[in-house]
Amino acid sequence: MSRASQSHSHSQMKLLLSILLLAAETGHEQTMGAIAGQQPPITREGCPDKCGETSIPFPFGMARGCFRPGFQVVCNHSFRPPRAFLADNGGRTYQRMMDQNYTGPSFRPGEPLRRNKAVELIDVSVDKSEARIYTAVSSICSTSGTHAVGRYAFTYLDKAGPFLASPVRNVLVGVGARVEATMVSSFGETEKAMAYRPSCLSDLVGNLQFTTDGECSGRGCCVAVLPPEAPLLTRFVAGFRPRHRRPGWESSPCSYGMVVQSSWYNFSTPDLYGYEALSGRLARGVPAVLDFAIRKGRCPPDGQQPPAGYACVSGNSSCSNEARGYVCKCSEHYHGNPYITNGCQDVDECKLRKQSHELRLLYPCYDDGICSNRVGGYDCRCKPGMKGAAIKGHCTEKFPLPAKVVVGIAAFIVVSVLMVMSHQLLKLKRFYEQNGGPVLKGVKNIRIYRRKQLKQITNNYRHIIGEGHFGKVYMGTLEDKQHVAIKISIKVDKDMKKEFIDEVIIQSGMRHKNIVRLLGCCLEVDAPMLVYEYAARGSLHDVLFGLRRIDIIPVHTRLGIAVGSAEGLAYMHSAVESTIRHGDVKSANILLDDKFIPKVSDFGTTRLLVRGKSVKTERVVGDLNYIDPIYMEHGVVTQKSDVYGFGVVLMELITRRPAIHDDRRSYVASFVQASLDKQARNFFDQAITSEGDIKLLEMVGEVAVECLKPNPEERLDMKQVEQCLVQIMGQSAQHAQETSYHGDLSPAPDDIPLLKETRIARMQ
Numbered sequence: 048m049s050r051a052s053q054s055h056s057h058s059q060m061k062l063l064l065s066i067l068l069l070a071a072e073t074g075h076e077q078t079m080g081a082i083a084g085q086q087p088p089i090t091r092e093g094c095p096d097k098c099g100e101t102s103i104p105f106p107f108g109m110a111r112g113c114f115r116p117g118f119q120v121v122c123n124h125s126f127r128p129p130r131a132f133l134a135d136n137g138g139r140t141y142q143r144m145m146d147q148n149y150t151g152p153s154f155r156p157g158e159p160l161r162r163n164k165a166v167e168l169i170d171v172s173v174d175k176s177e178a179r180i181y182t183a184v185s186s187i188c189s190t191s192g193t194h195a196v197g198r199y200a201f202t203y204l205d206k207a208g209p210f211l212a213s214p215v216r217n218v219l220v221g222v223g224a225r226v227e228a229t230m231v232s233s234f235g236e237t238e239k240a241m242a243y244r245p246s247c248l249s250d251l252v253g254n255l256q257f258t259t260d261g262e263c264s265g266r267g268c269c270v271a272v273l274p275p276e277a278p279l280l281t282r283f284v285a286g287f288r289p290r291h292r293r294p295g296w297e298s299s300p301c302s303y304g305m306v307v308q309s310s311w312y313n314f315s316t317p318d319l320y321g322y323e324a325l326s327g328r329l330a331r332g333v334p335a336v337l338d339f340a341i342r343k344g345r346c347p348p349d350g351q352q353p354p355a356g357y358a359c360v361s362g363n364s365s366c367s368n369e370a371r372g373y374v375c376k377c378s379e380h381y382h383g384n385p386y387i388t389n390g391c392q393d394v395d396e397c398k399l400r401k402q403s404h405e406l407r408l409l410y411p412c413y414d415d416g417i418c419s420n421r422v423g424g425y426d427c428r429c430k431p432g433m434k435g436a437a438i439k440g441h442c443t444e445k446f447p448l449p450a451k452v453v454v455g456i457a458a459f460i461v462v463s464v465l466m467v468m469s470h471q472l473l474k475l476k477r478f479y480e481q482n483g484g485p486v487l488k489g490v491k492n493i494r495i496y497r498r499k500q501l502k503q504i505t506n507n508y509r510h511i512i513g514e515g516h517f518g519k520v521y522m523g524t525l526e527d528k529q530h531v532a533i534k535i536s537i538k539v540d541k542d543m544k545k546e547f548i549d550e551v552i553i554q555s556g557m558r559h560k561n562i563v564r565l566l567g568c569c570l571e572v573d574a575p576m577l578v579y580e581y582a583a584r585g586s587l588h589d590v591l592f593g594l595r596r597i598d599i600i601p602v603h604t605r606l607g608i609a610v611g612s613a614e615g616l617a618y619m620h621s622a623v624e625s626t627i628r629h630g631d632v633k634s635a636n637i638l639l640d641d642k643f644i645p646k647v648s649d650f651g652t653t654r655l656l657v658r659g660k661s662v663k664t665e666r667v668v669g670d671l672n673y674i675d676p677i678y679m680e681h682g683v684v685t686q687k688s689d690v691y692g693f694g695v696v697l698m699e700l701i702t703r704r705p706a707i708h709d710d711r712r713s714y715v716a717s718f719v720q721a722s723l724d725k726q727a728r729n730f731f732d733q734a735i736t737s738e739g740d741i742k743l744l745e746m747v748g749e750v751a752v753e754c755l756k757p758n759p760e761e762r763l764d765m766k767q768v769e770q771c772l773v774q775i776m777g778q779s780a781q782h783a784q785e786t787s788y789h790g791d792l793s794p795a796p797d798d799i800p801l802l803k804e805t806r807i808a809r810m811q
């Protein structure tokens with residue numbers, strides 16, 4: 048067989064597997080039947096193949112003689128429709144529900160109440176050797192400051208049986224304002240042996256507003272992936288470490304843990320509120336995936352007769368050894384159930400390819416070809432009077448002389464047009480290579496756009512949304528209706544080529560909610576164009592001082608902008624493989640979306656700090672209103688230079704006075720001196736009148752002063768700045784809660800623990 052034929056066969060196999068897996072995942076045997084053009088059998092003759100809406104394929108079964116040992120299913124007809132459950136195998140496969148009360152200041156556990164229930168079966172995929180079951184959600188719910196109720200779901204699978212919990216297809220998920228979910232496995236009857244114990248932590252520190260729907264990032268929801276080398280899981284439970292006592296239990300009383308199918312659970316913030324909000328919504332349980340195999344025996348060596356009781360009884364099937372036993376599969380171009388006689392049936396590719404575009408790609412036979420099915424495959428031949436490879440679309444016919452003359456004339460015209468076009472194409476290619484296209488095309492997370500595509504996206508560059516020394520910024524709309532900002536970059540010569548490529552690679556790798564995301568670039572132009580996500584409210588400078596000015600900006604909104612901006616810069620400084628400095632931190636380079644979420648932007652002066660090398664540079668040019676005095680004196684830009692610029696941004700945010708540069712640096716100096724004299728409030732935005740809000744601004748002002756220290760070594764780093772601002776945000780939330788019950792209880796202006804610790808460390 049030629050390499051081309053092998054490659055085509057391999058591609059066919061991959062696409063067929065994806066379609067078969069989709070059919071198994073959805074549990075629709077009708078989809079499987081459509082693939083073969085008929086409904087194949089799924090169980091032995093005379094055996095029931097359904098329990099309610101659940102298909103029961105052999106080796107699973109419900110009646111005597113209809114299942115292999117360990118695969119018995121019980122159909123409970125008390126439900127409407129009936130539901131399928133795994134047989135308990137003599138009390139070795141079941142779920143144990145345990146309720147336990149916790150009382151007192153130390154939450155001492157009381158005597159647990161245990162009850163057993165059968166394991167409900169959702170569906171079976173013979174092709175993937177998987178079964179999905181419902182597992183209950185474990186929970187611990189506070190009913191007061193000194194009382195909690197724990198509910199735990201232990202899943203027991205027969206140790207000698209065919210089932211193992213899949214470490215690849217399942218994850219541990221914890222949900223709660225303060226929860227450390229833990230998966231315990233391989234416990235004994237005393238439930239004390241803990242051989243395998245992954246865990247994850249979710250802690251909002253009392254700030255429920257920080258949650259985001261759909262994200263399991265440790266803020267309201269966390270996830271722990273089970274490594275593939277996990278032990279053979281036959282018994283497991285999702286539990287909790289002792290974190291029951293926490294403030295705010297009235298609004299978020301419950302924490303949850305579950306072992307669940309990967310990507311099945313989609314976090315929703317309402318799950319945090321109310322008593323048993325999540326476990327009530329998922330009362331039936333959540334899906335978990337079990338791997339199954341024939342546990343007794345191994346695949347027979349090639350050329351040897353299968354042993355007695357061998358499970359792969361269908362012709363056109365194969366055997367694969369697993370960790371504990373073996374599984375059966377249908378051969379290529381066959382599908383069905385390899386565990387029953389004649390269960391693997393031939394696929395009629397010619398009928399199948401008429402059903403969808405995807406199947407036509409899987410089984411190609413172009414318009415000039417004639418498709419004919421055969422056992423174990425299909426043939427595609429050219430129509431009469433034509434020759435070539437129809438399966439590749441290469442059928443050709445003999446042309447008469449007049450046709451050849453016409454073709455010759457047409458070819459001449461085409462060649463003439465191509466010669467005109469080739470000059471333009473060579474020009475585009477030169478720009479593409481000059482701007483680093485051969486390197487950037489292999490970079491993940493970034494799309495290379497053609498010049499024609501950008502012209503369509505921008506509606507012929509009609510809408511300008513910004514302009515500066517670099518050029519213009521245009522509004523664009525992608526095919527999915529997402530708005531984007533398209534910015535003309537600097538012209539790249541051969542000396543700047545590597546630097547430009549490095550900067551694009553750095554930006555494409557930065558994925559953070561507070562950093563403007565680089566989506567793609569166009570390199571077929573003299574000055575490359577960069578495609579960024581769009582920020583609806585423009586820059587912070589616009590909102591504070593410009594055409595998009597908003598008269599009243601609440602203090603909690605300003606704190607959110609400060610915290611998010613600090614998070615973005617801290618991520619740049621420490622959350623990637625090589626540390627980065629921005630080089631031009633200012634309010635004009637902090638964009639705001641429609642919800643005032645800040646996004647750090649404009650990386651035209653960003654530089655990669657290669658560890659172990661000099662940090663000096665002569666090419667960074669920043670805004671004099673925000674630039675570090677050390678850079679002005681020594682030409683050195685460090686991450687502490689970003690901290691200085693961010694300190695000026697904080698001043699603008701709380702004073703609403705635009706930064707102005709002069710030789711004495713009076714803008715910064717006057718504020719710092721006023722802050723040291725406890726007179727900083729004289730500079731604050733006059734629209735802020737609440738004493739509590741003014742106290743919060745004073746705390747932000749203290750952080751700004753720490754950022755503006757003349758000696759860079761005495762400044763906070765961005766992570767410390769972020770933590771200080773988060774602490775202030777927490778005090779803001781606490782202040783808002785307390786004032787709603789007790790009036791205006793102003794926070795203490797010096798109550799910033801991290802700032803106090805830093806000062807004490809300097810004094811020592």
